[in-house]
Amino acid sequence: MSSLIHIDNAAPKAKSGRKLKTMLLFPPEWVPTAPYLALPSLTAVLRDNGHEVVQRDINIEMYELFFSDMFLIWVNARMIQQLKALEAKGAGLSDKEIDQKACLEEALAFDVMELAANAEEAKRINRSDDFYEADKLEWALNVFRDVMRYISAAYFPASLVYYPMESNLGYRPGVSKEVLECLDDEQVNVYRDVCRQLVLSSVAKERPDVVGVSIGTKMQMIAGFTFCKMIKEAFPDIHVTVGGNVITRLQEDLAKQEPFFSSVFDSAIMYEGEHALLWLLEALVGDRTWQSLPNLMYREHGHVRINSEIYTEKTTALPLPDFQGLPLDSYFVPTRILPYLATRGCYWGRCTFCDHGQGYFDQYRGKPAQDVVREVKALKDIYQADHFLFADESYPPALFKKVSQLLVEEQVGIKWTTLIRFEETLQDPETWRLAAESGCKTLYYGMESANERVLELMDKHARKSVIENNLREAAKAGIWNHVMAFYGFPGETREEAEETRQFLLDNSTDIHSVELFYFVAYR
Ligand code: SF4
Known part of the structure; x- marks a missing residue:
């Protein structure tokens, strides 16, 4: 049975006072029109308490990458490679491979340079006053949809879409063995490439002590968990934690899935995360006991432990959200x-x-x-x-x-x-x-x-x-x-x-x- 606690900021007192560096990530897929509030809210509390924070909206960064010539040329090369491999098999293709070959041939018929030029123009329209002209905006949104179809072919049979956020990698988002398999699936899981191209290099450069991934909706689960797993594999010393509305809602399922806590992330924060994350940092430097941390799930002696205390934020005491470091002019609005x-x-x-x-x-x-x-x-x-x-x-x-x-x-x-x-x-x-x-x-x-x-x-x-x-x-x-x-x-x-x-x-x-x-x- 959970109990509600109120912990004053003053107690218990931090002992070492050692400060950590945290990287906060907002994974795809979410409508890329404005920053999501979770990261600035968490950042504000951590920075107020002297911790260093790097916040990254990988969602908008991913769309910026997808709608660029660099990524589309890379996707084109991936498709040519896949097509060659299928052609080398000759007549012995399965039904699925026959469909994949047809899908690749159709996509490769597009002029990738023209598609990339259109994508750049579509981004410009979204970010300028042309956004308010319905015909231009409709053209731009159709270009985004064409680009997503093109990229999908390289991840066959995945279907990647641009608004509504309904991409489908062929795995049902949730907490299951099936999703664990998806995290390693190089064929359909486009987020593995997004992670390689946008996240891992950044983690290597910043060298944070903690990475926090904010997963607000089910549509962000596969990307979010993929990032967590790849970061944990590449940087085993970094503590990886997840939080967000959907993590709270799935807490009962998560508690039964110990492999997520051993191979995907180290801890999960339920409910509101501002002070729960702050106190997690303090536990990591030995200034708090793990058992005393509210809102936390973590692995202890091979089992998932759910701490019973729940902390709710005092809204009037929270600092102003801190957007410093987010690309405020990159969103697809004017x-x-x-x-x-x-x-x-x-x-x-x-x-x-x-x-x-x-x-x-x-x-x-x-x-x-x-x-x-x-x-x-x-x-x-x-x-x-x-x-x-x-x-x-x-x-x-x-x-x-x-x-x-x-x-x-x-x-x-x-x-x-x-x-x-x-x-x-x-x-x-x-x-x-x-x-x-x-x-x-x-x-x-x-x-x-x-x-x-x-x-x-x-x-x-x-x-x-x-x-x-x-x-x-x-x-x-x-x-x-x-x-x-x-x-x-x-x-x-x-x-x-x-x-x-x-x-x-x-x-x-x-x-x-x-x-x-x-x-x-x-x-
Ligand atoms: S309880 Fe009703 S009014 Fe409140 S958020 Fe849900 S649908 Fe909206």
């Missing part, structure tokens, strides 16, 4: 966008289909609006950024109103977006006018369904009239409304699903974009 988090967990936390809360032990905590605005101003000044992505699970209505008001009063001058729930307390037109005036440009709403019975089943508790009101008032104020919904919630009838579809059509003047999904049970 302007700098910074993520910012005012809350941990979701203030609502009741939707029956939602597993976002599993990344946190203790539910919702938030910062006061004054702190939020003070920190946003500081980030704006330090990084010369005026676009912010408030990455909260769901922005609390009271904070939404207060932050909007303070951003206006203090003339902060930013543009921002966030995720929000439909709420009765947000029906006043003035709320939306103020939000728009404060720079709120787009809001993402998890509507899920327009049928009130289904919404009750989900414990979403939103009335249709409130949904209509919030959308109308936001649209009137000039905010772009992006609505997300899904069909197939258990118990939903065809007519109820149809009601959602009709609602979206009936309110199309106030709904500017839509994402529709199907309900999938993951567990």
Whole structure:
């Protein structure tokens, strides 16, 4: 049984005070439009405590590499080599090899230099004002897709895609023997080459004492674990640790997979990682006992040990995220966008289909609006950024109103977006006018369904009239409304699903974009 503890920064006292060098890695695949907040949040706490940190967003570095002539020529050579090997086999090819040969021949018919030139132009479009011209952006995204198809042929039968993040190496991401095999699979696992070309040389140069790999989603698992394993093999003295939302969610599976702790990484951090990582560094220099470390899984006497203590961060005591060292101008957007988090967990936390809360032990905590605005101003000044992505699970209505008001009063001058729930307390037109005036440009709403019975089943508790009101008032104020919904919630009838579809059509003047999904049970 886990217990929640609060450890004051002052106790227990560090003994040697020795400082370590940590390299933090953010692995692919993630949308390459802004840095992910995990690394800057961890970095801030470590640097505040005197540790040296190198933070690397390998996700954006990988796309930069993929869309370059250097990598595409290298891929071309890999394909020629594979084709020659297949041709040398003559008539004795298996069905799979026949398919691979056809795939390679089709890809090699492309002019690699033309593809590389287009990829450079596509990157330029994404990073310039041409991004806002729909035709140009569509052309650029299609080029990225062509390049990914080209690279996929060299890793047949892998399918690598550029947005949505759905690359498939033929192994189901998770914690299993199958995934362990994938980590060593030179044919399909493109991340082995990404690791050789981007990570290992950097580790050799920086010589960190610790490498931390932040794995937020399942789509990052294979890349993240591949990096860990290859680093551990090449640099056995480095302590390799993993953390992130998906590691927390998979803790029960991980506990049964001792080989991951002996051959892939040395430890895993669950839940929030800032102080858990700091204290892990202190344990590595002998200033804390391993058994006392909260949020930690590690291997002891041939078994996986899960420490029972859980530490939750005090949001008001955390330092400002530290983005120094990240390539802020490399993302595939024309302007700098910074993520910012005012809350941990979701203030609502009741939707029956939602597993976002599993990344946190203790539910919702938030910062006061004054702190939020003070920190946003500081980030704006330090990084010369005026676009912010408030990455909260769901922005609390009271904070939404207060932050909007303070951003206006203090003339902060930013543009921002966030995720929000439909709420009765947000029906006043003035709320939306103020939000728009404060720079709120787009809001993402998890509507899920327009049928009130289904919404009750989900414990979403939103009335249709409130949904209509919030959308109308936001649209009137000039905010772009992006609505997300899904069909197939258990118990939903065809007519109820149809009601959602009709609602979206009936309110199309106030709904500017839509994402529709199907309900999938993951567990
Ligand atoms: S409001 Fe959003 S984040 Fe919160 S519980 Fe519901 S679906 Fe999950």
